[in-house]
Amino acid sequence: MNQRIRFTLNGQTAEVDTDPARSLLWVLRTDLGLTGTKFGCGEGHCGACTVLVNGQATESCSLPVGRAAGAEVTTIEGLAQGAQLHPVQLAFMEHDALQCGFCTPGMILRATALLRRDPDPTPEAIVAGLEGHLCRCGTHVRVIAAVRTAARALQGGAQ
Amino acid sequence: MSTMDRREFVAALGGGLTVLLSVDVRALLAEPDQGRGYPADLNAYLRIGEDGRVTLFTGKIEMGQGVNTSLAQMLADELDVPLASIDPVMGDTDVCPSDMGTFGSMTIRFFGPPLRRAGAEARNALVELAAEKLGLPAERLDTRNGYVFDRQNAAVRTSYGELVKGQKLVRRVVTAVSPEAVAEHDVCNRPAPRIDARLKVTGAARYAGDIRRPGMQYAAVLRPPAHGATMRSVDTSAAESVAGARVLRDGDLVAVLHALPDAAAQALARVKAEWDIPAAAVTDRTIFEHLQQELPRAQSLAERGSVDAAAPGALKVAEARYLNHYVAHAPIETHTALAQVEPEKVTVWVSTQTPFSARDEIARALVVAPEKVRVVTPFVGGGFGGKTYNLQAVQAARLAKLAGVPVQVCWPRRDEFFHDRFRPAAVVRVRSGLDASGRLALWDFETLYAGTNGAEPIYEVPNVRVMARGGWQGNSPRQPLAVGPWRAPAANTNVFAVESQIDRMATAAGADPVSFRLAHLADERARRVLRMAAERFGGSFAPAPSGRGIGVAVCNEVGAFDAAIAQVQVDRATGRVQVQRIVCVQDMGEIINPHGAELQVEGCLTMGLGYALAEQVRFEGGRVVDENFDTYQLPRFSWVPQLEVVLVDNPGLAPQGGGESAIPLVGAVVANAIHDACGARLTELPMTPARVREAIERGG
Ligand code: FES
Ligand code: FES
Numbered sequence: 001m002n003q004r005i006r007f008t009l010n011g012q013t014a015e016v017d018t019d020p021a022r023s024l025l026w027v028l029r030t031d032l033g034l035t036g037t038k039f040g041c042g043e044g045h046c047g048a049c050t051v052l053v054n055g056q057a058t059e060s061c062s063l064p065v066g067r068a069a070g071a072e073v074t075t076i077e078g079l080a081q082g083a084q085l086h087p088v089q090l091a092f093m094e095h096d097a098l099q100c101g102f103c104t105p106g107m108i109l110r111a112t113a114l115l116r117r118d119p120d121p122t123p124e125a126i127v128a129g130l131e132g133h134l135c136r137c138g139t140h141v142r143v144i145a146a147v148r149t150a151a152r153a154l155q156g157g158a159q
Numbered sequence: 160m161s162t163m164d165r166r167e168f169v170a171a172l173g174g175g176l177t178v179l180l181s182v183d184v185r186a187l188l189a190e191p192d193q194g195r196g197y198p199a200d201l202n203a204y205l206r207i208g209e210d211g212r213v214t215l216f217t218g219k220i221e222m223g224q225g226v227n228t229s230l231a232q233m234l235a236d237e238l239d240v241p242l243a244s245i246d247p248v249m250g251d252t253d254v255c256p257s258d259m260g261t262f263g264s265m266t267i268r269f270f271g272p273p274l275r276r277a278g279a280e281a282r283n284a285l286v287e288l289a290a291e292k293l294g295l296p297a298e299r300l301d302t303r304n305g306y307v308f309d310r311q312n313a314a315v316r317t318s319y320g321e322l323v324k325g326q327k328l329v330r331r332v333v334t335a336v337s338p339e340a341v342a343e344h345d346v347c348n349r350p351a352p353r354i355d356a357r358l359k360v361t362g363a364a365r366y367a368g369d370i371r372r373p374g375m376q377y378a379a380v381l382r383p384p385a386h387g388a389t390m391r392s393v394d395t396s397a398a399e400s401v402a403g404a405r406v407l408r409d410g411d412l413v414a415v416l417h418a419l420p421d422a423a424a425q426a427l428a429r430v431k432a433e434w435d436i437p438a439a440a441v442t443d444r445t446i447f448e449h450l451q452q453e454l455p456r457a458q459s460l461a462e463r464g465s466v467d468a469a470a471p472g473a474l475k476v477a478e479a480r481y482l483n484h485y486v487a488h489a490p491i492e493t494h495t496a497l498a499q500v501e502p503e504k505v506t507v508w509v510s511t512q513t514p515f516s517a518r519d520e521i522a523r524a525l526v527v528a529p530e531k532v533r534v535v536t537p538f539v540g541g542g543f544g545g546k547t548y549n550l551q552a553v554q555a556a557r558l559a560k561l562a563g564v565p566v567q568v569c570w571p572r573r574d575e576f577f578h579d580r581f582r583p584a585a586v587v588r589v590r591s592g593l594d595a596s597g598r599l600a601l602w603d604f605e606t607l608y609a610g611t612n613g614a615e616p617i618y619e620v621p622n623v624r625v626m627a628r629g630g631w632q633g634n635s636p637r638q639p640l641a642v643g644p645w646r647a648p649a650a651n652t653n654v655f656a657v658e659s660q661i662d663r664m665a666t667a668a669g670a671d672p673v674s675f676r677l678a679h680l681a682d683e684r685a686r687r688v689l690r691m692a693a694e695r696f697g698g699s700f701a702p703a704p705s706g707r708g709i710g711v712a713v714c715n716e717v718g719a720f721d722a723a724i725a726q727v728q729v730d731r732a733t734g735r736v737q738v739q740r741i742v743c744v745q746d747m748g749e750i751i752n753p754h755g756a757e758l759q760v761e762g763c764l765t766m767g768l769g770y771a772l773a774e775q776v777r778f779e780g781g782r783v784v785d786e787n788f789d790t791y792q793l794p795r796f797s798w799v800p801q802l803e804v805v806l807v808d809n810p811g812l813a814p815q816g817g818g819e820s821a822i823p824l825v826g827a828v829v830a831n832a833i834h835d836a837c838g839a840r841l842t843e844l845p846m847t848p849a850r851v852r853e854a855i856e857r858g859g
Contacts, residue, residue, distance in 0.1 A: 093354070138761060
């Protein structure tokens with residue numbers, strides 16, 4: 001049964017008329033045309049589809065879109081402020097913390113949520129925070145370095 | 160034999176610095192593409208726009224390995240244009256030079272030289288055009304930053320854009336031109352950040368699944384529950400009753416189309432198909448016995464002296480059997496394609512490592528001429544050899560033709576596991592022994608189903624026999640599952656066996672693993688990477704098992720030499736292995752992008768932890784049991800050790816492969832470190848906690 005579902009998507013109101021049981025992932029990618037959120041496993045095992053829902057990193061493949069009603073959803077497309085990239089994005093670029101880039105949007109959003117909660121994470125906390133994210137290309141050591149750089153930039157107020 | 164003397168390293172390396180060799184330009188020019196048939200016309204490789212931007216055309220694709228950046232660096236140097244002015248167009252079969260595919264670390268090695276030549280020729284042609292335009296002799300002109308200028312008055316200049324006005328460049332030079340010498344480079348051999356980084360951190364990078372065409376539909380394709388299964392009956396009525404769903408059938412191909420991909424998948428779940436499934440004859444538990452029941456013809460790879468004559472007199476003869484299970488490619492992006500079939504043209508966007516064979520496969524399936532098919536390759540979300548076959552593209556094209564609208568196929572993860580052509584399950588038998596002085600006297604090696612790379616020992620042994628039976632190419636009827644190339648094909652399996660057995664011999668000789676290897680290595684590049692790794696790792700080395708958990712391995716793959724030294728911790732109670740540190744030294748000749756090369760080595764070491772410690776495809780007959788990442792474990796953040804990568808400065812040697820040469824080390828270096836830690840010798844990959852525990856209980 002279709003429902004009208006509204007939420008805030010990257011700062012703007014989004015509205016879809018769809019089955020609320022559908023996953024947020026496919027609604028974002030298909031109905032709303034935001035393809036930066038990636039499909040990797042469809043079952044919550046890889047983290048490629050991670051978005052922010054009310055600031056929480058969430059696997060969008062496992063979240064029914066009905067549960068996003070009224071929420072604030074941020075995808076990778078909405079992280080930068082205009083042309084100004086977010087410090088986590090800049091740090092990923094600086095460290096080349098990506099190869100094929102398919103896991104990258106999910107990693108960046110997870111790291112962003114992590115740094116909001118814990119602005120000065122230890123390497124162990126970064127590892128624990130990202131443990132659910134798979135990267136087949138093996139960028140892990142770079143990602144950890146990038147998150148530490150981003151933490152410093154955010155603490156220094158560098159925006 | 161004593162432990163390695165630390166001073167010897169320092170002397171050899173001049174205080175630990177890498178050695179700068181002189182440049183041999185001939186090496187750069189020799190055998191540009193080794194008969195790969197790349198075109199002679201420079202316009203096949205590049206186009207200069209009126210705005211001065213340069214388009215670089217290559218049949219190679221970008222799947223994370225960073226060749227979009229390093230190829231652009233190579234062209235930027237030859238053309239004398241800024242790196243940022245180059246736009247690579249990759250893997251588009253209508254506009255790019257034909258190419259067999261992106262695998263085997265061949266992009267820089269074999270496409271690089273003709274690209275450099277094309278760039279050098281283009282620069283020459285631009286200088287001649289400018290000479291005419293400016294009325295100056297060509298000898299007085301030079302190039303920089305996309306301009307030709309007068310050496311005597313740099314204000315007199317003309318841009319490349321003005322010179323070509325978007326036209327094709329006519330090559331006017333008759334004399335052969337030479338690419339720049341390494342010393343003249345100002346873009347190559349320096350770290351360059353990836354040119355696609357911004358696209359990839361903003362979500363703007365497009366992969367095959369991100370392409371949209373008007374009116375397109377998403378297909379969910381029915382697949383058999385097991386390989387070898389045949390369909391007895393199919394009832395699609397429940398799927399057809401789903402609003403907006405359309406069931407298509409073309410022989411063995413059954414699919415549901417819908418405007419929403421998730422709705423298509425749900426409707427497919429309502430298709431009721433009955434299958435005849437052959438009885439499960441082989442499983443991952445019986446695979447090795449099965450493979451050895453009937454042997455394919457042997458191919459001799461090396462034969463020196465006589466192993467049979469040497470065997471009776473050899474000392475400490477050790478025989479071992481090394482095993483390796485099926486391993487999946489498991490890129491995070493599953494096989495994806497979007498096909499659009501029009502009367503005069505078929506266009507297919509494919510996540511592929513082989514766009515030109517995808518084109519031919521599609522042409523055959525649709526019975527059209529290959530020229531009518533255009534394959535476009537957007538960014539590829541990882542390949543590792545697994546995207547060298549293109550079934551999903553053929554599915555999409557067949558369905559788009561039937562449906563009359565563009566159709567996207569994006570495999571769910573379980574289809575990715577099911578259709579994968581795995582790294583083959585393989586068996587290696589080795590027999591080796593020493594002479595009275597503790598040197599290797601005998602090396603008898605037979606590799607079954609792995610393939611040939613990495614099978615020949617890089618060590619000096621007087622009596623050698625190396626045989627290969629079967630391989631990853633061409634499916635043998637004996638392999639119950641389909642096999643194919645997996646990053647550093649064959650070498651992962653063979654190097655695991657070679658370097659484990661060498662380690663056993665070092666222990667038998669009472670030598671430490673570094674000294675024993677150096678005593679048998681003649682090749683200077685091999686000696687150097689091992690010495691540098693030992694120096695970087697620090698401390699001294701002792702005969703294994705020393706209890707410290709330090710392992711060593713060396714290999715020679717795709718023209719590169721690599722050495723790794725790792726330290727591990729083994730939990731004797733659980734069998735869990737934590738790799739703490741890996742030092743890896745790689746000599747890959749001239750390094751186009753040192754930064755990119757380092758990333759590749761780190762990627763190899765990290766990815767390698769998976770096959771070393773956990774990755775094994777479980778199957779029951781034709782049924783692939785592992786369907787997702789809940790049971791099939793890829794390396795995670797908590798597994799990753801401290802990684803230290805050192806690249807040897809060796810610009811005198813033409814660029815060698817760098818995308819895979821470090822990964823074959825990982826199985827052996829971890830196995831050897833486990834042995835050094837606890838005396839247990841692991842001979843079966845992956846070295847799961849259960850196998851480690853069992854080996855400890857067996858007492859090594
Ligand atoms: S696609 Fe959602 S976790 Fe893998
Ligand atoms: S960069 Fe390729 S999967 Fe992470």
